[in-house]
Amino acid sequence: MDKVAIVTGAARGIGLATTDLFLEMGWRVAMVDRDGHELALAAGPREGVLAVERDVSDPKAVDAMTRDVLAWGGQIDALINNAGVAEFGPVGDTDFAMWRRVMETNLDGVFLCTQACTDALKATRGSIVNIASISGLRASTLRVAYGTSKAAVIQLSKQHSAELGEFGIRVNCVAPGPVRTKLAMAVHSQEIIDAYHDALPLNRYGSEREIAEAICFLASDKASFVTGQVLAADGGFEATGVGLPALRKT
Known part of the structure; x- marks a missing residue:
């Protein structure tokens, strides 16, 4: 276990x-989350991990996170900016407090963690993978804050790739489509599920593992000449328009 994510x-x-x-790949992992209870449950049975209870939207907490990880692992080889919140609602119902809650974690957190880890990543010529969303590539209803935050993450990834490449740091972005998480299955009605299936060439939700495969590929040496890219792991959602349901009926 000579690499740390x-x-x-x-x-x-x-x-x-x-x-x-990452653990299957032989890496050590610093698991960061602001939900201390869930973090303890997740980290408890896993070997080779460090549980770090921090809020990525807080600059002081992010600096402390970086110190904790370096004290534990000695280096940082990959930063996966995955922490995010999802609050949906019509434009007219999106007040500034909601807007800021979404931006603080989804966008500010990516900026703060990248800034805090850059020096350590220079030392390892490491990589950054930011998790955006298909909602950052195409507009959708009820996502004015969420979609805008994820579109900004995509642009931020490109900005960082342009400036950090000379230090050997690669910066890429994964934009997941609909994923079969516990949260999604709890809030998506059958009507929403059917609508997603109708819009996806692969005709199904993705799995958490499938998104993880894309993330770990971009973080690994297998993607050593890949930077500034957005990989939509979305079952073809971003690539298509109308017509799939009618085609399937024939």
Whole structure:
């Protein structure tokens, strides 16, 4: 275990699946989450991990996170900016407080963690993978704050790739489509599930593991000449328009 990854939002979902895949690859993982209870439950049975209860939207907490990880692991080889919040609602119902809650974690957190880890990543010529969303590539209803935050993450990834490349740091972005997480299945009605299936060439939701595979590929040496890219792991959602349901009926 000679490589160290930081995974934010690691207590559940895509972050936890990414943690497990890194561990299978022989990496050590600093699992970062602000939900201390869920983080302890997730980290407890796993070997080769450090549980770091921090809020990525707080600059002082992010600096402390970086110190904790370096004291434990001695280096940082990959930063996975996965922590995010999702608050949906019509534009008219999106007040500034909601807007800021979404931006603080989804966008500010990516900026703060990247700034805090850059020196350590220079030393290892490491990589950064930011987790955006298909909602950052195409507009959708009820996502004015969420979608805008994820579009900004995509642009921030490109900005960082342009400036950090000379230090050997690669910066890429994964934009997941609909993923079968516990949260999604709890809030998506059958009507919403059917609508997603109708819009996806692969005709299904993705899995947390499938998104983790894309993340760990971009973080690994297998993607050593890949930077500034956005990989939509979305079942073809971003690539298509109308017509799939009618085609399937024929």
